[in-house]
Amino acid sequence: MRIKPDYLVVGSGLFGSVVAQNLASQGKQVLVVEKRYHIGGNCFSELDAETGIEYHKYGTHIFHTSNETVWNYIQKFTQFNDYHHQxxxxxxxxxxxxxxxxxxxxxxxxxxxxxxxxxxxxxxxxxxxxxxxxxxxxxxxxxxxxxxxxxxxxxxxxxxxxxxxxxxxxxxxIRRLPIRYNYSETYFNHARWQGIPLHGFTSLFEKLLSSPNIEVKTNCDYFDLDENLKKLPTIYTGPIDRFFNFKLGHLEWRSIRLEKHVMNYSDFQGTSVINYADNDVTYTRVHEPLHLHPERNYQNKKTTVFYEYSESDQNSPYYPVRDEDNLKILAKYEERAKEQENVIFGGRLGTYAYYDMDLTILKALELVNYIHS
Ligand SMILES: Cc1cc2nc3c(=O)[nH]c(=O)nc-3n(C[C@H](O)[C@H](O)[C@H](O)COP(=O)(O)OP(=O)(O)OC[C@H]3O[C@@H](n4cnc5c(N)ncnc54)[C@H](O)[C@@H]3O)c2cc1C
Known part of the structure; x- marks a missing residue:
């Protein structure tokens, strides 16, 4: 290993990467282990080999926030394009x-x-x-x-x-269903800032994790690590129930499956996301990532399109099902988590919560302040 780690961060998603970046900037050596082949967690983006269009592997992500702390922080690592979500x-x-x-x-x-x-x-x-x-x-x-x-x-x-x-x-x-009394078409009505990282989400994560104080190991599952490394002060962003080997029950997740198609059109649907409201169509949404980067002017004769199907695949957790039964199980895990002296649980999997990216960043920054207090 190149570094002598002071901290172990499990997961290179947004939560883990922001924590690692902050610890590293304070002179700490941080080992980040990631079980997937890539960094970036569910925000990961890559270029489609056939069309050259950048797409979000785990579903369309649009950064949006009105929080000044988050905005000032994230701008240090990327510029955003002026994509407005509709x-x-x-x-x-x-x-x-x-x-x-x-x-x-x-x-x-x-x-x-x-x-x-x-x-x-x-x-x-x-x-x-x-x-x-x-x-x-x-x-x-x-x-x-x-x-x-x-x-x-x-x-x-x-x-x-x-x-x-x-x-x-x-x-x-559904606590509230926003209804607009005007013709405003913007999806994130109250966001002061929104957009897609100019060079894609993955390049944002490369920057976040670029410090020489950080070493990232991909294809590396925390549960396969050497016991000595597990003794390091750890920020764990994997599923909380998996950490305790599901001893107190399985937390339920809703998942999605994205089916990729390359279409022989320069533009298939004219916008990045269309929902399908009726039952006769089995998919829920169709994504066309071409539209997320209007500044790139792709000029292709082909476009990449993803059909999204909702599923309950517990191996691919996306949305926590925070009903009464699951919250009871979560409460038990939270009690056990408090007893772990060396491990802090964070991020959406570690806390069984759905957070948008801006809230994820805010929570990660709060955690770093807490570690140093
Ligand atoms: C379909 C979808 C669309 C979304 N769209 C938006 C959007 O438009 N705008 C927005 O603001 N937010 C959006 N979000 C929310 C956004 O994805 C989250 O805020 C963000 O990804 C949370 O980051 P995280 O680090 O907590 O979790 P994750 O991104 O899930 O990262 C956790 C990482 O930990 C790794 N890991 C887990 N277990 C282990 C282990 N045992 N060992 C090693 N590594 C492990 C995982 O592989 C993963 O990479 C969306 C979420 C989903 C599901």
Whole structure:
């Protein structure tokens, strides 16, 4: 080994990489072990050999934040392009804007409301069917947007995503459903900054991990490490239940499968992501990464496209299923985690939480402050 490590970081995803970068900048030697063949965790991007188009291997990632600390930090390692995210959804062979905005409503109901008329219109819709204490996701969504919009845009998409009907899902999954009373098409309405790293996500991770104080070992599973290395102060970003050998139960994850196709068109769908809201189509979304880098001007006769299917593959954890049963199991693991003197659990797998990238960075920076306090 080139370095004499002071710390062991398990996982080279965003959480582990930000922690490693900070520790290294303070003069600590950090060994990062990563069980996949590459760095970057789920943010990893690479060029498609056939089209040269950069794609996100584990699903489209758009960086967005309004947090100044995060923005100031991440800009030290990459510039961002000016990509602005927009999401469209296909229902009954017609395209609509998401989140639901004035165009979605007008187009769906075939009317021409003005912004100041939307509230009353929706009130009338909600008065037809409302639930004061919604018992499940369906009742919750109907109470927020009314049955017709729910049935068109939420019901079947959610069933496909979670593999369960909305009446079997907790109301808490949908706390609010943003509805815009204007024609704004931007997906991250409140983000002050958004974009894709100019040279791709992987190049951002190469920069984060570039310190001579950091040594990265890919294809290296923590559980296969020499016992001496496991005695190092460790930041563990793998699945928390795996750490304890699943002794207290398996935490459930929802997963996705991306099916790659190369299409003989210079542009297949005209935008980076389209949702498929209806049940007759088994995939949930179609991604076309060409559109994530408008500044690159790819000029291909071919384009790379990914069909996304929701699945429950426990070997490929994407979204934690934070229902009552799983949270009970998590609480038990959290108790056990507190007893580990040398190990801190972090990141989405280590805490069984879904965090966007900006929150992941913030949590990693907080952890480094804690380590040094
Ligand atoms: C489909 C999808 C789309 C997303 N889109 C966005 C988006 O548009 N915008 C946004 O802000 N956020 C998005 N996110 C969230 C973003 O992916 C996370 O914020 C971020 O990846 C979390 O980083 P992490 O380091 O916690 O986890 P991960 O990226 O999962 O990294 C954990 C790493 O640990 C490694 N590891 C696990 N176990 C071991 C072991 N035993 N030994 C060694 N290594 C191990 C894993 O291989 C992995 O590389 C999305 C997430 C998903 C699932």
């Amino acid at each position: 999401v469209l959804t296909l229902h009954k062979n017609k395209i609509y804007q998401l989140p639901i905005n004035l165009e979605t409503i007008n187009s769906f109901y075939n009317i021409n409301l003005k912004p100041y008329e939307v509230e009353n219109f929706l009130k009338k819709e909600l008065s037809k069917e409302n639930y004061i204490n919604p018992k499940n996701l369906e009742e919750q969504a109907i109470s927020l947007i009314g049955r017709p919009l729910y049935e068109a845009f939420i019901k079947n998409y959610t069933s496909k995503q979670w593999g369960k009907g909305p009446t079997e899902l907790p109301a808490s999954i």
